[in-house]
Amino acid sequence: MNVSTKWLSTYVDLSGITPQHLADRLTLAGLEVEGIQPIAQGTNLVIGEVLTCEPMPHSDHLSVTTVDTGSQVLSIVCGAPNVAAGQRVIVAQNGSVLPQVTIKKTSIKGYESNGMICSLLELGVDPKSLSESQKEGIEVLGSDAPIGGDPLAYLGLDDAILDVKLTPNRSDCNALWSLALEVGALLNRPVHLPKAPVYTEKESTLVVGSATAKCPVFIGKSIGQLTVGPSPLWLKRALNAVGIKSINNVVDISNYVMIETGQPLHFYDASKLAKPEIIVKDQLTGIVKTLDESEIHLHHDDIVITCDGHSIGLAGIMGGDDSKIDESTTAIVIEAAQFSPAQIRHTSRRVNLMTEASLRFQKGLDPMAAAKAVERSTQLLVELANASELEKTVVYGQPDATPKTVSVTASHVQRLLGTPVSNDTILDIFTRLHFSPVVQGDTLVCRIPSYRLDISVAQDLIEEVGRFVGYGDLMGTLPVMPMTLGGYDARQTLRNRIRALAVGFGLHEVITYTLVHATKTTQGVNPIPHPDSLISPLSDERQYIRNSLLPSVLESVAYNQAHKQSDFQLFEISALTHTKTNEERLVLIQAGKQVLSRWQHETRDYDFYSLKGLVEVMMEELGFAPQRLSWIPVSDHPFFHPTQSVKVVLDRTELGILGKQHPLAAKALGMDPVLMAELNLEPLLKSKTAKIKYSAINKAPVVVRDLALLVERTVSAAQIEKTIAEAAKAVLLDVEIFDVYTGERIDASKQSVALTLRLQGEQTLTDAEIAQTMNAITEALERKLSATLRG
Amino acid sequence: MRDKLEKLREAALGELNGAASAEEVQAVRTRYLGRKGLLTEVLRNLKDVPLEERPLLGGVSNTIKEELSERIGSRLLDIEQSAREKALIGERVDVTLPGRGIPYGRLHPLTRTLDEICSIFLSLGFDIAEGPDVETDYYNFEALNMPKDHPARDMQDTFYINTEWLLRTHTTAIQTRMLEDYAGATPVKVICPGKVYRKDDDDATHSHQFTQMEGLVVGYNISMADLKGTLEGLAKAMFGESRVIRFRPSYFQFTEPSVEVDVSCHICNGKGCSTCKGTGWIEILGAGMVHPNVLTMAGFDAEKVSGFAFGLGVERVAMLKYGIDDIRHFYTNDLRFLSAFKRFE
């Protein structure tokens, strides 16, 4: 909200208080001032009279003038087209600092110039408030302007605008009168609000009413006679200062009173109303033509102003075009009403019309503001628009005028703030705020003024004390509470361990957006069915809540590949939350190659086994022994390589898919294929992890035997290992495959697999026992896998 | 005889000095000290010398023999050492070439920042609670003293899934769930980090998705002073021991009194700079005393217990801490950004 300090100072004495001081005080009291903008700026300005003005020889636009500033006569070269002898003007003397320039003594074509005659534009006045001639020429002051006086004060431009950001609870300060009361309380200075005189008024023929609960109060008043004309300068300046354009005295008064009281007003041209009757309704359909000449199609919830059965305005948002005030208006009807903030908000949003009025209604109003606004308008209409033939105010409904009573004890104040505040201080603050505090024993009973909608419980009163006293001197303490252990829960611990492992393995963590394009919801791994979407998204790009993590991470991969990064590893952990599910997933990515040493040409392409190995080690570290994992080939997933991808299964639960990206899927995303896995972490939280156990060193010697087998290429390493393990029984320590060969030297359908077996018994194995075991193994391999032993 | 011995000695020493390799030294040894060596021969001929001269000549020749043996030994050691030195020099590496890469990854800067904040509160005995990103209107708004159509809802433009469900706009939604879980039991000491969403167009300072962290304490006689002390600890831990904080009264629907919390600028130490827009203060979080309505709705006796809550934007903290100028960097995941969090000491 824009607050004119000059306007404010008509209610509360601000002498000795700079705009900066006032802004700081307001900010520290919770009314944050975000900016201070002077209306006009300039130091060392003085009112002068142009004594002589001669065109400069050999110049087509410069004039040589002498100007009397009271204390001296200055010779000034002036470039303005409108400068003339006899004018009273604004003189920026040598040393004057203006928004654009600093004035100093100069010489122009041999003529000395000691200062500048100024236009308002040069003083930084908003060009929107200036006429064309004011923008092009110097400002010519009235003949009453005191020579040697302050031109800004004379023009009423000695003002600064505070940009006050009001929190929703303090919307009362949208009314300048309420703000004045607040400032008065903060500065402890008296506040004088205008009081309208009592006029002689005749009985009213106006009928007002409401057929909807969304308009509980409607106040109307007929003014039988008035004169529309220009507003006086002070009124124009006041409105200009807060960014409202002056139209004419009558319209200006409605705006001026709205600023003062916070109450939006509407003035109807009485002659344009079919009859002196205004009824507020909803449940209407049809069209209303508003002041801005747009046609609004009514919704049955909208609050509508009607006259004689016709819709003449969109209540609280904008009046109708048909009954608006213009130059020919001679009689008006004043409307000041209360409308449902929620409904004004809904309608205003639907028709996309945010007006000063609609914003004020939405924020909530002092229930007494409507009556105050009608009285004040009447006064100003009488004073500035020759209003006469006043009719009595007619009121529909009853403003809730019962003052709220809220109590608090000093000890509660001290307890909640954690600092000693004396009873007297609290009493003083409440008194300054016009809370009329009454002491009843330990309790302070406050009667809350109607405009303070935000005060309803003791804590609200405590906040008033807090913000008046300020928190600057509050000494910080730590809460005194029973000891608690604190710590990460199982889920957080799992996540932290995975993160630590992944980083240790060289993966960078990414965090991607939750919201994705619809197409991404069909490109994932085990996507959660029926993903939720937004009613009104910002864009199609961010409409769906993702149902798989992989597509988002692949976007980051593609981005990095497009930015000349080819070799990297990434991971992300995130929950996939939907209204019906919440599942934590892990994505792992390996792209390009692992570069150990570029200058030594030591690199290694990431492949299926590098990612599988990573998952194996990670799972083991997390407490899941390799035997509990199975790797089931996946050949029909659209985004995975048909022969280099597996389902990862823990015990009997599928975790997800791991493998190489299908070349077509990569191409569709404009990227190079990567190794990728998306795993559901929920089963890990539900599965038992193995305890790490120490096993005593077996001192019996280990027997090492190598085997070379020729088997079909379809026989997997897992099958071979399983067959050997079953045949060797307890004496098998481990099997390690150290070579797999396919190629020219053997049949194309076969592969050669070389393994090392390590055998160990509880006692030293005898030659016979070893032979027996090896025979059992080879026999099983031949029988079950049709393996033949090589050399 | 004596001259002959002396000449042999000199010749042997000369040859020894000229010997460049172990082999040549061995050859000298054989030539002079071997079984048929020149010196051995002279000694063998000692019997031809007059008896009275024998002891003297014997002594001299033994001395020469010993000297020669010793010189041969040390010459061999010299040769061995210089050979070894030469070999070692040949194994020289360029120590300025980069070491072999041990693959390393980095945690996302948001995770790091959050971890850092969490560790402060874990040490104070706080629990860490999380909740779903997809929330109900009730937990996100209604239970926080913001009934439907409350104007305060406008402060947070919301992504709705339907009339009941939405993407949470603040981690205060987790706070609501926590209060309900505690069902009136104290003490409550919990921090609630999580992703939140607002209907904002993405630009350098706005993101439709960001990370918040809420802190909540409920117990007996919990005061604003406790809030200030706790946040002072946080500010010092995150931005340095010399930081101080300032409370400015503000408004949140779920706290009363409410404050905005400024931390003295860690860049300029409060003197005023571009980061703090010349004010010397940086607004870093919102906080307040939990509103009695919120406590009551969650089953606490608001007459007996009180509490404080605070919420901060993790991106904002990370941006201030690491000097990041664009919030979108956090979600683009450019590796050049992710790996840029190195130590500059």
Ligand SMILES: [Zn+2]
């Ligand atoms: Zn600074």
